[in-house]
Amino acid sequence: MRRIILSTESGSDLPGDLAEKHDVQVVPMHVIMGGQDYLDGSLPVEDIYEHYERTKKIPSTTSTNSHEYEDFFKKIKADFPDCIIVHIGYTSKASSSFQNAVNAAEGFEDLYLIDALNVTGGLAAIVMYAVDLLEKEPAIEPARLIEKIETVIPKSRLAFIPGSLEFLRAGGRVSNAAYLGGALLKIKPCIELVEGNLVSTKKYRGKMSVVAEKLMQDYLNKYDIDKEQLYLQYSIGLDESIKRRIDVLAKEAGFENVKWMQAGAMISTHAGPGGFGIAGLEV
Template sequence: MRRIILSTESGADLPRDLTRKHAIQVVPMHVIMDGQDYFDGTLPVEDIYDYYDRTKKIPSTTSTNAHEYHDFFTKIRADFPDCIIIHIGYTSKASSSFQNAILASEDFEDLYLIDALNVTGGLAAIVMYAVNLLEKNPSIEPGSLIEEMEAIVPKSRLAFVPGSLEFLKAGGRVSNMAYLGGALLKLKPRIELVEGKLVSTKKYRGKMSAVAEKLLQDYLNQYDIDREQLYFQYSIGLDESIKKRMDEIAKEKGFKHVKWMQAGAMISTHAGPGGFGIAGLEV
């Protein structure tokens, strides 16, 4: 029986304990700062915030290119001979990375690509869904696994509030930023993935402690999330008291497992310090 290897991008923000435990292969995206190109995962997030404090500019980010994907898939094949690769990619609506993976895949057999139409925790939730399917049924056929994964893609729900709206504004990745108007810096927008695009769907006002709780309550009221697993995302600077309160609410709402995930350098260039997000799968 041939082994199935799962891969994804650094923009999934999967913690290393999970990638190591489940042999999930991760290809880095790029962060460009002061004219230097860094692989996501090699640049401390604190350096990004220090750079902004000094320059009032945020680093730029770029996707993994086709050549890098080719090397990435080649290495997976070398490390896991005769494996079948299933790559779960960062939304094609906000990055060219998935298209580059498609270009690279033309040179490989038994390599399958799934556009997660999601980022960070929403992407991670889909990857971990695949991990759980494989653990429950190690002999599952690749076609069946892919079919189940594609069915879960539209059920992955991500919502987050950036910690710094200046970062969000400077990043320009949200498709309806004009919706926020001139009062942007006085509000905390709720950002979601709508058909793979980052869209502001609501505005909150107040301190992050109150906003985070309101975000979680609204999220759970809007979506019927599987109580088996909930993912919380945060960027460096989120107060520990907020994390504690989010854990309390998740427990009160019946979630069996909660996993906290820190935003990496690439995601943090758009979210800024002190951001909070939620991801899960609808039943």
């Protein structure tokens, strides 16, 4: 029986302990800061925020390129001889990373690519669904595994609130007028993935402690999420009291396993400090 190896990008924010435990291979995306190119995972998130405080400029991000994918897939084949690779990629609607993987894959056999149409926890939820399938059915045919993964892609629901409008403005993601109005009224946008695109679907007003709880309630009312697993994302700076309150709400809602995931450098560059998100799979 040939082994199936799963892979994904660092933009999934898949916790290192889960990746290591299940042999999920993670290829880094890039953060460009101060004229230098850093692999996501090699740069402490705190350095991004400190850089912004000093310069009022945020880093930019770039995708994994085709040559890096080629080396990545070669290493997997070397580490797991005769394996079959199933790569579950960052949404093609927000990055060229998936297309670069497609280009690199032309030189490989037994390599399958899936566009997850999601990011961070929404992508991680799909990867962990695939992990669970493989553990339950280790002899599953690759075509059947891919079919099942593709079936849950439209059911992966991610909603998050960036931690700072100021941070978004510095990156050119909101206008000065929108920033000033939002800051004055303490408005925070909710970002969701809609057919693979990052879309602002709602605006909340108030402190993050109030907004995070409201987002949690709205999310659970809107989506019928599988109670077996819930993924909660945060960027450094989110108050611990908020996390404790969200844990209580998740338990009251009947979730059996709740996994907190810290946003890596790539996602944090877009979310800013103190962001909060929720992801899970609809039943």
